[in-house]
Amino acid sequence: MEQRKLGTQGLMVSAQGLGCMGMSDFYGTRDEAESIATIHRALDLGVNFLDTSDAYGPFTNEELVGKAIKGRRERVIVATKFGILRDKPVTGGGWAPVIGINGRPEYVRACCEASLSRLGIDCIDLYYQHRVDPEVPIEDTVGAMAELVREGKVRYLGLSEASVQNIRRAHAVHPISALQNEYSLWTRDPEDAVLPLLRELGIGLVPYSPLGRGFLTGTLKSPADFAADDYRRNSPRFQGENFTKNLELVDLIRKMAERKGITPGQLALAWVLAQGEDIVPIPGTKHRKYLEENVAACAVVISDEEMREITAALPAGVASGERYPESMMKLLNR
Numbered sequence: 038m039e040q041r042k043l044g045t046q047g048l049m050v051s052a053q054g055l056g057c058m059g060m061s062d063f064y065g066t067r068d069e070a071e072s073i074a075t076i077h078r079a080l081d082l083g084v085n086f087l088d089t090s091d092a093y094g095p096f097t098n099e100e101l102v103g104k105a106i107k108g109r110r111e112r113v114i115v116a117t118k119f120g121i122l123r124d125k126p127v128t129g130g131g132w133a134p135v136i137g138i139n140g141r142p143e144y145v146r147a148c149c150e151a152s153l154s155r156l157g158i159d160c161i162d163l164y165y166q167h168r169v170d171p172e173v174p175i176e177d178t179v180g181a182m183a184e185l186v187r188e189g190k191v192r193y194l195g196l197s198e199a200s201v202q203n204i205r206r207a208h209a210v211h212p213i214s215a216l217q218n219e220y221s222l223w224t225r226d227p228e229d230a231v232l233p234l235l236r237e238l239g240i241g242l243v244p245y246s247p248l249g250r251g252f253l254t255g256t257l258k259s260p261a262d263f264a265a266d267d268y269r270r271n272s273p274r275f276q277g278e279n280f281t282k283n284l285e286l287v288d289l290i291r292k293m294a295e296r297k298g299i300t301p302g303q304l305a306l307a308w309v310l311a312q313g314e315d316i317v318p319i320p321g322t323k324h325r326k327y328l329e330e331n332v333a334a335c336a337v338v339i340s341d342e343e344m345r346e347i348t349a350a351l352p353a354g355v356a357s358g359e360r361y362p363e364s365m366m367k368l369l370n371r
Contacts (some may be wrong), residue, residue: 038050038051038053038082038083038084038332038335039051039335040052040316041211041241041314041316041317042241042314042315042350043163043193043210043214043215043240043241043243043261043315044193044213044214044215044239044241045195045212045214045238045239045316046077046212046214048114048162048163048193048214048215050085050086050114050116050317051083051084051085051086051317052088052310052317052335053074053084053165053306053310053317053318053319053331053332053334054084054087054116054243054317054318054319055075055079055084055086055087055088055319055320055321055322055328056088056091056199056245056319056320056321056322056323057072057076057087057088057089057321058088058089058090058094058098058100058203058337059134059196059321059322059323060098060101060102061069061093061094061096061097061098062074062093062094062095062132063132063138063267063357064251064264064268064269064270064323065208065263065264065267065269066264066265067323068179068323069104071323071325072101072105072323073101073104073152074104074105074187074325075226075322075323075324075328076102076105077109078103078325078328078329079328079332080109080112080113080115082328082329082332083332084113084328084332085113085114086114086116086253086317087102087106087113087114087115087116088116088117088245088319088321089102089115089116089117089118089120089122089146089152089156090117090118090156090165090167090244091117091118091151092118092120092121092122092123092135092167092247093132093183094133096155097152097172099152099155100155100156102115102156103155103157103158106156106157106158107157110158111214113162114162114163114268115158115161115162115163115368116161116164116165116215116243117156117161117163117164117165117199118162118164118165118166118167118188118195118217119144119145119149119152119165119166119167120138120140120148120166120167120168120169121135121138121167121168121304121368122135122137122138122139123135123136124135124136124200124326126206132266132268132346135364135365135368138167138168138169138170138171138368139170139173140166140170140172140173140175140177141170141173141180142175142178142180142181143181143278144175145165145166145178145181145182146181146184147186149161149185149190149191149304150190153190155244156244157357159190160189160190160191161189161190161191161192162192162193163192163194163195163214163215164185164194164195165194165195165197165215165217166178166179166182166184166196166197166199167197168196168197168201168368168369168370169196169198169199169203169370170208171370175199175203175206175207175210176206176207176209177211178207178235179207179210179211179213180210180211180236181209181235182194182211185212186211189240191219193214193215193246194211194212194213194214194342195213195214195215195216195217195243196213196216196217197214197216197217197218198213198217198218198219198368198370199235199370200213201230201231201234202229202263203236203370204216204234204235204238204240205234206215208238208240208274209232211274213238213240214240214241214268215240215241215242215243215317216231216235216241216242216243217243217244218231218242218243218244218247219244219245219246220242220243220244220245220246220247220309220316220318221244221246221248221249221253221254221305221309222249222272222286222290222305222309222347223249223252223283223286223340223350223355223356224246224249224252224355224356224360225354226355227242227244227353228239228353233316236313236315238312240245240315240317241315241317242313242315243316243317243318244309244316244317244319245318245319245321246320246321247305247306247309247318247319248306248320248331249305250269250272250274251269251368252274252283252300253287253290253301253302254289254300254301255271255287255290255291255294255300255302256303256321257275258284259280260276260277260280262358263275266280269332271362272358272360273357273358273359273360273361273362274276274357274359274360275358279357279358280356281355283356283358284355286351286356287301289350289351290304290305290351293343293346293347295351297337297343299333299334299337301328301332302320302330302331302333302334302339303330303331303341304334304337305362306320306331306334306335306337307316307334307335307337307338307339308339308344308347310334310335311339311344315351332351
């Protein structure tokens with residue numbers, strides 16, 4: 038698979054990564070054996086960039102990734118995150134609610150040590166601040182992260198959903214290699230100010246949810262498709278009239294994809310990949326068949342004419358509904 042460079046410090050990763058969150062959290066049923074098989078298949082296909090976080094589970098996703106990469110460490114670029122605080126899972130099932138953010142230096146170090154243990158590795162390749170703590174100067178948080186680099190416990194640093202101001206301030210403390218943000222055909226927010234700044238500073242963009250949390254694959258037909266504990270039941274874009282309106286967008290994608298002989302999801306991923314060599318999407322899946330479909334998108338070529346057609350049909354801001362519930366929107370650093 039093609040390799041792409043994130044940042045100016047030399048971090049090279051596969052052009053498409055694998056988001057592992059859904060293997061342990063948020064999206065209904067879990068199957069550890071199939072999830073591990075999916076990670077192994079990803080490595081066989083040349084996808085070496087695995088994304089997790091201590092918040093996923095919480096904690097259990099790092100443990101799962103650790104099991105999957107045991108004996109395969111030299112083939113993997115491991116990215117994980119710290120900073121989101123979650124409560125215990127809801128009694129009787131369901132996902133654990135987010136209760137806050139912590140960017141204090143001592144917390145950064147403690148989280149790193151714990152993640153290393155759960156992952157079963159001695160160095161994290163890419164360590165992100167998952168959300169910016171408004172109560173802690175970002176210089177203090179990134180300063181603590183930089184100490185971990187100097188100690189050899191972390192190789193490269195990243196941020197997630199950080200504002201333009203905080204990206205610049207953080208980068209002045211230590212080079213930031215990647216910013217992880219939601220970015221897709223229906224979430225174009227980074228294009229206004231964030232992406233131009235990243236290119237000014239030489240920072241790569243790692244889009245999460247490049248398939249719109251599954252919506253852009255065209256496989257979702259009704260909110261009833263979701264399990265009782267599926268996070269999307271609480272997401273505005275997947276509710277009521279918003280769901281219905283967004284289905285119309287997916288129909289446009291489906292029609293364009295059919296003309297190319299590919300799936301809607303492959304068109305959506307190919308569009309993200311075509312936005313720049315400094316962009317590495319991390320579509321999430323917990324099934325090998327969907328992984329293989331996603332990887333095949335790397336071979337899809339979108340012509341200039343097709344790109345204009347897609348942009349005209351799905352302009353920025355076209356999606357109906359906020360991308361997170363109100364409580365989660367408040368955690369974004371904008």
